[in-house]
């Protein structure tokens with residue numbers, strides 16, 4: 001059981017900034033995110049796009065903002081459960097909450113702050129017979145531990161940045177047999193990545209199957225072979241230990257709808273005149289996931305909401321203490337030791 005002061009569901013920009021604000025108040029945080037990387041929409045949808053409305057930054061790349069937010073939060077040593085979706089929240093007799101993920105990791109804290117954005121990013125799955133049988137037995141929609149896949153036959157499907165980035169990674173970094181399968185001959189990924197992948201093919205580090213799709217999966221207990229069919233009707237059977245269909249992610253509120261929270265317009269209703277608390281005492285919602293009159297789904301609004309919510313969380317955790325706001329220019333940033 002992971003124990004902390006605040007469980008943050010969603011490691012997007014608002015969740016990351018929540019760690020910093022909580023740290024200033026000497027509260028420790030642990031973040032959970034369905035995707036194996038931090039940054040939410042900024043990392044998943046537009047890492048290379050400049051953002052122009054972050055105060056103090058006339059222009060900053062989304063990926064760089066995520067890096068900066070992580071650097072700002074790092075003195076407070078947040079914990080992470082990445083690649084797992086928060087599935088259930090249980091209220092305990094001592095009024096604390098236990099948050100359980102789809103991989104059964106349990107987290108306990110007196111406060112939960114939901115910064116789940118548009119919902120958890122779920123993979124777009126291909127339509128293939130027996131797909132679910134091979135999930136986690138050779139078929140995965142995210143690459144979590146690439147270092148464990150050395151000397152394996154790895155196939156990737158997709159034509160976007162994620163598919164090409166991983167195909168390049170495996171072709172360059174490991175002793176794999178690597179294949180990239182794409183249903184068209186045009187790629188959506190960045191031009192440099194497309195040029196790189198064809199160069200790697202020339203160097204025999206990867207085999208590219210264009211105008212092709214995986215149509216069949218085979219293997220007794222685990223994935224062993226895939227059948228690749230091209231648009232002319234030719235089928236190629238190849239040995240494959242791992243197949244990553246990387247067709248992008250779509251956000252879904254999913255389990256959040258079942259937690260007894262008041263929901264309107266696909267978002268969590270909060271008290272914005274006070275502290276962004278939800279209808280369940282001890283649970284707050286900040287960033288794109290919440291709704292109230294006049295709500296704007298902007299990063300800077302989420303930062304403000306997180307700051308206010310954390311102060312209310314402090315009062316719930318320390319009812320006997322008086323909270324006095326101090327400027328960072330006066331108190332500085334006193335980080336935490338690891339595991340302390």
Ligand SMILES: Cc1cc2nc3c(=O)[nH]c(=O)nc-3n(C[C@H](O)[C@H](O)[C@H](O)COP(=O)(O)OP(=O)(O)OC[C@H]3O[C@@H](n4cnc5c(N)ncnc54)[C@H](O)[C@@H]3O)c2cc1C
Nearest residue numbers: 010012014033034040041086116117119120121287288299
């Ligand atoms: C193309 C594009 C351009 C944009 N440009 C701007 C801009 O210029 N300026 C601006 O201010 N905003 C912009 N936005 C909006 C901005 O990205 C969002 O306001 C911001 O990402 C919200 O941050 P967040 O932390 O609330 O949520 P998100 O960034 O959506 O992060 C939420 C995270 O929560 C996770 N999550 C959700 N549910 C669960 C669960 N049950 N378990 C585990 N994890 C979960 C998700 O996987 C996700 O990673 C843009 C958005 C897009 C798509």
